[in-house]
Ligand SMILES: O=c1[nH]cnc2c1ncn2[C@@H]1O[C@H](COP(=O)(O)OP(=O)(O)O)[C@@H](O)[C@H]1O
């Protein structure tokens with residue numbers, strides 16, 4: 513005869529059913545109640561008006577985390593067609609018009625209900641710094657035109673201005689250290705200026721107060737060293753190198769920084785039309801000169817070295833041109849033109865020793881121009897012709913200028929972006945102006961939703977088991993199984 517299962521009594525069945533219903537109800541209510549609400553985002557827009565071109569960046573962050581930590585991300589970027597705004601000195605209106613396309617894109621990218629509250633900033637760097645030195649009126653006109661154009665869009669326009677070199681360097685450092693976990697120095701190479709920023713080991717700020725900026729980030733206070741060298745961006749430094757080699761006003765100039773077989777006609781007036789070189793213009797020069805390439809890295813390095821002044825230093829130590837620089841410290845992120853150039857030359861890998869970098873460059877510079885063009889048919893010729901010079905300049909600036917050695921060179925990472933945001937000053941600039949530089953370390957992260965659901969379920973099950981056990985006194989008696997001998 514079949515033994516009756518003692519659990520199949522009406523009481524246990526009822527308890528079990530009620531228990532299961534209770535658990536399902538508890539978990540369902542808890543899960544629904546605590547479901548993460550769809551994120552609402554806020555936005556900010558920064559236009560980086562560089563010397564060579566303007567780029568627009570849209571940042572986004574969760575709406576409820578305004579003052580919280582590390583949550584601002586780059587959502588979108590747009591490269592403005594044409595040259596930098598400083599090149600529109602003669603026709604300022606066009607500087608404003610040039611921004612329209614990217615601004616329209618921004619209108620599409622930012623949800624329209626957020627337009628009015630989205631701050632919009634334009635920061636101009638060394639191109640406008642130079643125009644401002646050269647022709648103040650023209651620089652003001654460019655800003656007027658740009659302002660007028662930007663005010664025509666539905667965002668909360670917060671102004672257009674020239675960043676100081678110190679701001680440019682410091683905000684580049686903030687961007688890198690906001691996005692990265694460890695403290696990293698920042699190296700930014702532009703077309704018209706270049707910046708170095710890092711936290712020195714022992715830093716006596718009083719030695720050169722103009723090179724120091726204090727920041728509080730993620731609970732730590734930092735005394736940052738920063739310097740911006742105007743005219744030492746790669747386009748202006750090329751002008752200086754060409755100027756150095758055309759002092760006597762020759763008709764033909766042989767340049768070790770350009771490939772053998774390279775030959776173009778250049779205009780003297782155009783070359784010397786910049787405050788970085790205008791004082792050196794030869795008194796008597798023809799209209800044009802023929803710029804030909806020789807392709808010799810070591811000779812090119814000698815030319816570049818003449819552009820740094822190492823003779824005077826009124827501080828305990830200097831980089832070059834009499835500028836104070838404390839000993840280098842820690843790892844560095846090198847971005848903008850540092851990255852473009854080293855990436856083209858396949859030299860971004862930090863494990864490549866400095867000596868190999870130089871040998872590769874020497875080999876690259878020696879390659880005939882025709883061959884280079886054949887190998888890279890899609891690269892813009894202006895960029896292509898200048899990579900030998902730019903690579904040589906980068907190595908010389910880092911080693912002779914900033915004193916990187918073969919050991920410390922390997923601590924430089926050539927980077928384009930960090931965690932999806934472009935490395936550059938724009939993010940740091942916006943964080944600062946919106947008071948969103950996180951002063952304190954992030955709170956320990958709350959339990960993720962999945963973890964919360966699992967814990968609620970496990971506790972509910974445990975309670976249910978305890979409940980069943982507590983009913984033990986009224987459990988039906990188990991009938992003894994026949995013993996097998
Ligand atoms: O694809 C590229 N290859 C090589 N150089 C590039 C490329 N894209 C941008 N650059 C260079 O990067 C530099 C960017 O400088 P930027 O316009 O930011 O000037 P700034 O920071 O001195 O005001 C310019 O020299 C520009 O020519």
Ligand SMILES: [Ca+2]
Nearest residue numbers: 562637702848
């Ligand atoms: Ca720049």
